[in-house]
Amino acid sequence: MGTVNEKFSKEEITLTEFILKIVDWIKYLGSYWYVLLSLGIVGACCGYFYSKTKHVSYLATTTFVLETSENSGVGLSQYAGLASMVGLDLGGAGGGIFQGDNIIELYKSRKMIEAALLLPCKADSNKLLIDRFLANEKDMESWRGKDPAIKDRFRDSILMESVSRINQKYLNVAKPDKKLSIIKVDVTFGDEILAKEFNEGLVKEVNEFYIKTKLKKSLNNIAILEHKTDSVKKILNGSITSIAAIIDATPNLNPTRQAQRLVPSQKSQFSVEANKAILEHLIQNLELAKLNLLKESPLIQVVDIPIYPLQSFKVSKLSYILFSFIFFVFFGIFYFFLKRIIVDA
Structure with missing residues (x-):
């Protein structure tokens, strides 16, 4: 009995010490409440001003079905020998670069994106889509200089940087379901007109390139x-x-x-x-x-196209304020926690 009571007493003391330590830490951190509150207020202000710089993003989506013409040559094979006599190839339309996920990479290629950027803007015929893109990218807008037209000597640099940014931040091409042949092209910009017209232009350029390449032999x-x-x-x-x-x-x-x-x-x-x-x-x-x-033909069947008004996204200012407040307070708690451990050591 004595041994059991002694063991229970030790466990009770350990639990008590643990609770006392927690209370001690709370009192310690509470003594700096004004510092933590100040950090939280600073964080909230930072979150508020940061939210002012964040604009609404607009999503333009095109969904299409990629036709796989694996059986297009059925029924024509019997004439292949006859056709070869006059130097022709009537073989089926094999997939080539347009089978599988290769078409997704085609949408992300520099050639296709550049071609879409250099299309005229329907909303303003005096501008190209790249002009609206550069206006959307404040740090790149100065590259054009005083003349709104793109200068030749900066043309390649501007296009290369634009393609890189679009691939990294604004363009997403994927198959929602790997088992299906449906491909989804998403374009997100802070400019609603740019989002819609660039999406349409990119799909148009890929379609034309697809048809031109796919039908070249025929x-x-x-x-x-x-x-x-x-x-x-x-x-x-x-x-x-x-x-x-x-x-x-x-x-x-x-x-x-x-x-x-x-x-x-x-x-x-x-x-x-x-x-x-x-x-x-x-x-x-x-x-x-x-x-x-x-x-x-046809080779690509478009299912859905972007229409106005586009779907918009914007994180609320309150979310930025709360997140920044909590982050700064947590940073202050971590600082005082680390400071006491170092002092006690």
């Missing part, structure tokens, strides 16, 4: 086929004309001299039949190439 095939078709038509028309000319040249030919008409006429007739067969195959391949072109 358009080249069509151009080759049309050129060869026109050439064969000219040769065929020439052969038909030759037959008529031979007949006209020997209107009353002696039956014993038929070779003068028959041999040239048969040569031209053979040329007509051969070119007619070639022309049929060329026209068939031309229609197949046009069908392949149709199957590859």
Whole structure:
């Protein structure tokens, strides 16, 4: 019994000492209440003035579905050998740079962002979108100098820095669901017009680049086929004309001299039949190439576009004030806590 009571007594003393230490620390810190309160007031003021520098941010969002044309070549493979005879490739539209997550990197590329920044502003035709961007970035606005137009010698530096900032702070391109082919493009600026027009401009530039690159092979095939078709038509028309000319040249030919008409006429007739067969195959391949072109378009299906008014975001001044107040007070408590430990040591 004595041992149990003694153990209980020691635990009770330990708990008591712990409570006394807490009370002692509270009294110690309480003796500096005016300092902690002053720090809190300073922090609140800093939070208030900082909140004055924070402007409303506007979010412009475009959502689109990326079509994967993996099966676009189905049904055309049977004609691949025939098409290859005239130097064409009617293979399916493989994905290339537009499959998977590569298109996301395309949206973040310098080429696409620069092209979007250099588009004219719809709200003010006298300015480019980069002018509004530089006005939004106060530290970069002076780069333009007194002339509102972008100076040539600063052009590359301005564009490079603008692309870097947009990628780091203002642009977000991602797939909300990895299992789906939906891609979301978010642009956030303090300028509502800039947010909307840059978002639309960037999507437009990527779409045009996508179409131009994706359809380049098919358009080249069509151009080759049309050129060869026109050439064969000219040769065929020439052969038909030759037959008529031979007949006209020997209107009353002696039956014993038929070779003068028959041999040239048969040569031209053979040329007509051969070119007619070639022309049929060329026209068939031309229609197949046009069908392949149709199957590859459209390539991007836009689902949602940004519309006014855009969604806006702004942290309230009260939140900045409370956070700064608590942070400064906590910093003061930590200082006095560390100071007493050092003194006691």
